Structure formats: structure tokens, C-alpha cells
């Protein structure tokens with residue numbers, strides 16, 4: 745078993761980061777559509793566990809986006825992001841050890857939060873240290889109890905920590921962190937696949 749950061753570093757080195765981005769695109773677009781649908785003011789953005797930076801590059805193109813930042817623990821993912829994009833900022837760090845100099849309006853994350861033994865610590869850290877008042881946290885998760893096809897991913901991927909929680913448990917952690925207006929739904933369910941679980945709340 746390896747750490748998630750080591751496994752995804754291998755993916756960045758052999759190009760599997762690109763197929764992963766393709767696989768996540770429809771869920772991410774649905775999450776961004778939701779987050780930005782009523783946006784009329786300039787906003788700042790962080791992608792937590794940004795991989796090769798594809799969402800940072802995408803959101804950075806919105807005319808109202810005044811800063812887009814990516815953070816990831818894999819040096820190989822961050823090197824790849826920086827090689828593709830000199831317009832935005834990338835940081836290589838364990839998410840629990842990092843905070844922005846200036847808090848932001850939108851923190852987005854796709855397929856990252858279950859790589860933490862205690863995701864509630866990460867949700868609380870982001871709520872307290874990354875988000876502006878009225879800022880939004882939105883996360884997408886494919887590995888959760890109700891999504892049966894993901895049941896064996898931990899063994900298949902050989903990753904030491906993958907925390908498998910239910911929809912109620914994910915929503916409960918957003919409530920516990922003090923977030924408001926919490927909503928959750930599933931995107932792209934079909935043929936036994938329960939879809940990406942999206943959970944979001946406002947500080």
C-alpha cells in the first residue's frame with residue numbers, strides 16, 4: 745500500500761492524470777455550473793488537490809475570476825501544472841498544512857477528500873483558514889458507501905488511506921464544520937453507478 749500522493753505522482757509521470765481529468769470533466773462542469781450560476785461579482789478560487797491543474801486553467805478563463813490557485817501534495821502533479829500554465833499559481837503541499845495568504849470565495853475539490861483519515865479535519869481547516877465569509881466549499885466524491893462499484897478501489901489502487909463514508913456522514917461533517925445552506929446531490933448516476941456525490945455549503 746502506498747500513500748495517495750505517491751500513487752498520483754506515478755499517474756502524473758506516466759500520463760494517467762489526463763485520462764483522470766477526462767473522467768472527472770462532466771461532474772466538475774456540473775459542480776462549477778452550480779457554484780457560478782449566480783455569480784455577478786469578481787471571485788477568487790482554489791482547487792484543493794488540483795492534480796495537473798486542469799480545473800484551475802478552466803476557471804481562470806472566467807471573466808469574473810480574479811485569482812485561481814491550485815494546491816496538491818504531488819510535486820509531479822504541480823510540476824506538470826506549472827509547465828502547462830504560467831498564468832495561475834500552484835503550490836505543492838499537504839492540504840492540512842497549507843493556507844492561502846488571502847482567503848477566497850470558492851474552494852472546489854474533485855475526488856480528494858476521502859484520501860484523508862479524518863476528512864472532518866480538512867473540512868474544518870478549509871472552512872476556518874481558506875474561506876472568506878459567505879465563501880463556498882464544494883466537493884465531488886465518487887468513493888462513498890452508496891456507490892457500490894467503487895467498493896474495491898482501495899485494494900485495486902493500493903492506497904493506504906481511503907475513508908469510505910455514507911452520504912449522511914459527508915453531509916454531517918459539513919454541518920459539524922459550521923457551514924450553512926448545505927446541499928448534496930449525485931451527478932451522472934446510471935447503470936448501477938450512483939454518480940458523483942456533490943456536497944456544498946457556505947461559510
Ligand SMILES: C[S@@+](CC[C@H](N)C(=O)[O-])C[C@H]1O[C@@H](n2cnc3c(N)ncnc32)[C@H](O)[C@@H]1O
Nearest residue numbers: 748752793794795816817818838839854855859
Ligand atoms: C484522484 S486525484 C484528483 C485530481 C484532480 N482533482 C482531478 O480531478 O483531476 C487526487 C489528487 O489529490 C492529491 N492528494 C491526495 N492526498 C493529498 C494530500 N493529503 N494533500 C495534498 N494533495 C493530496 C493527489 O496528489 C492527487 O493529485
